[in-house]
Every structure is written in structure tokens, then in C-alpha cells.
Amino acid sequence: MNVVVFGCGRTGAILSLQLAAAGHRVTIIEQNAEALKRLGYRHNCQIVIGSGIDEDILHKAGLAEADAFFALTRGDNSNIMASQIARLKYKVPHICLRVADPNRAEAYRKMGYFTINPSALIAGMMRDWISEEPYQSIDAYNVLPKEMEL
Amino acid sequence: MYLVLVGGGNVGLQLAKRLIARGHEVLLLEKDSRQAQRLSAVLGEESVYLGDGCEIRTQKDAGFGRADIVCAVTGEDEDNLVVCQMAKTVWNVERVLARVNDPSHEQIFREIGIDDTVSATAIIFSLLEQQISMDELIPVGALAKGNIEVVEAMLGPRSPVVGKRVRDIVLPPSTNLVWLLRDDHGYGVGGDTDLQSGDTLVALVPRERAQELRDLLCPAKVDVPRPQ
Numbered sequence: 001m002n003v004v005v006f007g008c009g010r011t012g013a014i015l016s017l018q019l020a021a022a023g024h025r026v027t028i029i030e031q032n033a034e035a036l037k038r039l040g041y042r043h044n045c046q047i048v049i050g051s052g053i054d055e056d057i058l059h060k061a062g063l064a065e066a067d068a069f070f071a072l073t074r075g076d077n078s079n080i081m082a083s084q085i086a087r088l089k090y091k092v093p094h095i096c097l098r099v100a101d102p103n104r105a106e107a108y109r110k111m112g113y114f115t116i117n118p119s120a121l122i123a124g125m126m127r128d129w130i131s132e133e134p135y136q137s138i139d140a141y142n143v144l145p146k147e148m149e150l
Numbered sequence: 151m152y153l154v155l156v157g158g159g160n161v162g163l164q165l166a167k168r169l170i171a172r173g174h175e176v177l178l179l180e181k182d183s184r185q186a187q188r189l190s191a192v193l194g195e196e197s198v199y200l201g202d203g204c205e206i207r208t209q210k211d212a213g214f215g216r217a218d219i220v221c222a223v224t225g226e227d228e229d230n231l232v233v234c235q236m237a238k239t240v241w242n243v244e245r246v247l248a249r250v251n252d253p254s255h256e257q258i259f260r261e262i263g264i265d266d267t268v269s270a271t272a273i274i275f276s277l278l279e280q281q282i283s284m285d286e287l288i289p290v291g292a293l294a295k296g297n298i299e300v301v302e303a304m305l306g307p308r309s310p311v312v313g314k315r316v317r318d319i320v321l322p323p324s325t326n327l328v329w330l331l332r333d334d335h336g337y338g339v340g341g342d343t344d345l346q347s348g349d350t351l352v353a354l355v356p357r358e359r360a361q362e363l364r365d366l367l368c369p370a371k372v373d374v375p376r377p378q
Contacts, residue, residue, distance in 0.1 A: 053227065053228055053255075054252070055254050055255075075228065076204070076232075077204055077226070077228035077229050077231065077232045078228045080228065080231070080232055081227070081228040081231050081232070081258070084231075084258060084261075084262055085258050088258065088261045088262070089257075089258065089261075101204075101205060101206075103205070103206040103207065104204070104205070104206060104232070104236075107206065107236065107239065107240055111239070150206050150207060150210055
């Protein structure tokens with residue numbers, strides 16, 4: 001598979017290295033060259049320096065031929081915008097984005113985007129661990145406490 | 151009219167000032183507390199709200215639900231996109247307006263349903279282009295349904311139509327020269343109109359004939375990229 005990963009933070013670096021090790025063709029878009037040090041010096045990923053909401057950069061990263069796009073930067077809105085460009089302009093079949101704000105994550109999930117909210121995921125896993133329950137599905141973890149619903 | 155503006159930079163402040171002076175109910179959202187304080191001192195506390203306009207909770211507290219217009223004018227296109235998209239999909243705000251800094255983003259804004267965008271970059275670029283490009287056909291607008299372009303052409307001294315009357319030149323089919331600007335005066339164009347160097351012509355042309363019109367009025371030159 002051709003995979004494009006936007007954001008080489010901890011999550012982006014781990015995912016890219018794992019997918020590259022599994023034989024996928026991985027291209028990473030990252031604005032800050034310093035962040036690429038996370039990959040070590042012997043990785044198999046292509047690098048494009050720039051912003052994932054810049055259409056020239058997305059084009060250069062090969063979005064037109066991508067099978068999957070991951071938007072994993074710290075900026076919720078950059079992830080949201082890049083994912084929508086990937087879907088609407090480049091018709092990328094698999095798109096996954098990270099959104100830190102649980103309510104905003106919910107809104108884009110409703111629009112059909114596979115949206116991961118790390119806080120809900122981690123909290124759910126911790127809750128199951130201390131309750132000695134088996135780990136559940138992402139959908140189960142995405143259910144927010146009533147107090148946080150708007 | 152209740153207007154919510156998101157982004158308390160210079161654009162947001164100047165807009166808020168003018169809208170308040172017109173008597174509208176205006177709320178300006180700013181996420182930086184120091185900047186929000188400065189804005190409050192100028193606009194009054196009742197017109198400024200401290201919070202991230204991209205967050206649904208803030209949007210709820212700021213009254214997006216009863217807003218007539220939501221206008222996103224931060225310096226970040228991704229923030230303006232999310233504000234407007236939330237206003238439309240979550241709060242059913244009828245009219246949203248987004249500032250777009252990178253003109254190439256206007257297409258994605260339109261595709262997700264944000265029809266009203268303003269790009270200062272595109273406006274300044276097109277003004278600059280008019281200043282620097284004689285002998286060029288400048289798109290002024292498009293009539294969407296008829297596939298017709300409204301274009302402006304300034305005739306340089308080398309234009310092959312300079313010195314001719316309109317009746318003596320052969321225009322592409324279905325093309326009309328409608329207006330002529332000469333020495334800051336506008337004239338209707340008729341068959342007897344003499345074309346001079348320095349004239350600016352406004353023409354209606356079918357999109358697929360625009361190149362033909364360009365070849366006729368403006369001799370080939372270096373191509374200047376045009377804004378979207």
C-alpha cells in the first residue's frame with residue numbers, strides 16, 4: 001500500500017516505522033526537520049518537508065496515488081482540513097485523523113471520517129484495566145460521559 | 151442582526167468596530183487572554199468573548215445557535231475552515247463567511263459548502279497583476295450558468311487591433327465587446343469605435359473562446375499565473 005502520514009510526532013513516527021517494516025511504501029509530511037530524528041537514521045520512509053494543508057506539498061507526497069492517509073499532527077484543525085482535501089480532492093480511500101478535542105472528534109466522526117480521539121481511547125483502556133475488564137472496541141471507547149456531551 | 155466574528159487580530163478588530171458603529175449586535179471571539187483584554191478596552195467588554203472559536207463548547211456559549219452570520223477571520227485557514235464548517239453543520243447558521251489566506255484553498259472551502267470566502271492575497275495579487283501586465287486578458291468574473299467569462303484586456307502598443315475600428319476586426323463567435331475605458335472615462339463600444347493603445351476593453355466571451363480573444367487582442371507574451 002502507498003501510505004502518507006502527515007505529522008512525525010511520536011504517534012506518526014511509530015506508525016510510519018511499523019508500516020514501513022510491514023512492507024508498505026510510507027511517505028511522511030513534516031514541517032519541522034528536527035521531528036524527523038524520531039525515525040532514527042536507517043528508516044525506509046520518504047520525507048516531504050512542508051505543511052499537509054499546502055496542496056503543492058500533498059501533491060508532492062503522492063496523495064493522488066495514496067491508498068491511505070493519516071493526519072496525526074498536534075493541530076486538530078490542520079488534521080481536519082488535510083483529511084478533507086485528501087478525501088474530496090484526491091479521493092484517498094482510507095483516511096484516519098487524530099482530533100484531541102472530543103466534541104470536535106465526534107462531529108467529524110458523524111461526517112464519516114475515521115476520527116481517533118486519544119484521550120477517550122486512553123481513558124477507556126485505563127478504566128477497563130483497573131476494573132479488570134477485557135479491552136473493548138474503539139466505538140465503545142468513543143462514547144463520552146454525559147457531562148461532556150453538548 | 152447578530153454577528154459572530156472569530157479571530158481578534160487586526161481584521162477582526164476593524165470589522166467589529168465598523169459593525170458595532172452600524173448598530174449591529176457583534177461578538178468577537180479571541181482565544182488569547184491578553185489580546186482579548188486589549189480588544190475589550192477598545193470595543194467594550196460586552197462585544198468580546200475569550201475562548202477558542204473552534205471549540206463546540208465555546209460556540210455554544212457564544213450563541214452560534216442564534217447567529218445570523220458567522221465570520222471567521224483568523225490568520226489560519228484551517229481554523230477558519232473548521233469554524234465555518236461547525237457553524238453550518240452543528241449550528242445551522244445560514245450565512246458563513248471565511249477569510250482565506252492561501253487562495254488555492256478557496257476550492258476546498260467551496261467543496262465543503264462554504265461558498266463565501268474572501269482572500270486578501272487573491273485581491274492584492276489581481277490588483278498587482280493589473281499594474282504589471284499590459285497586453286494581458288484579465289478575468290473579471292464568470293457568469294456561471296452561461297459558461298461566459300467577463301474579461302478585461304488592456305491594449306498595448308503592439309496589439310494588432312490598435313488603430314482599427316471595431317467593425318473591421320473579426321471577433322470569436324458569440325463574443326461581445328461591451329465597454330471601453332479611456333482616460334478614466336467609460337464608453338459603450340460600437341462598430342465605429344476606434345481602438346487605441348492604452349484602451350481597456352471589457353468583453354463577454356464563451357470560456358472556450360477566451361484563448362482566441364487573447365490571441366486577437368494581446369500578442370503572445372510571457373504567461374503570468376492568474377489567481378483562482
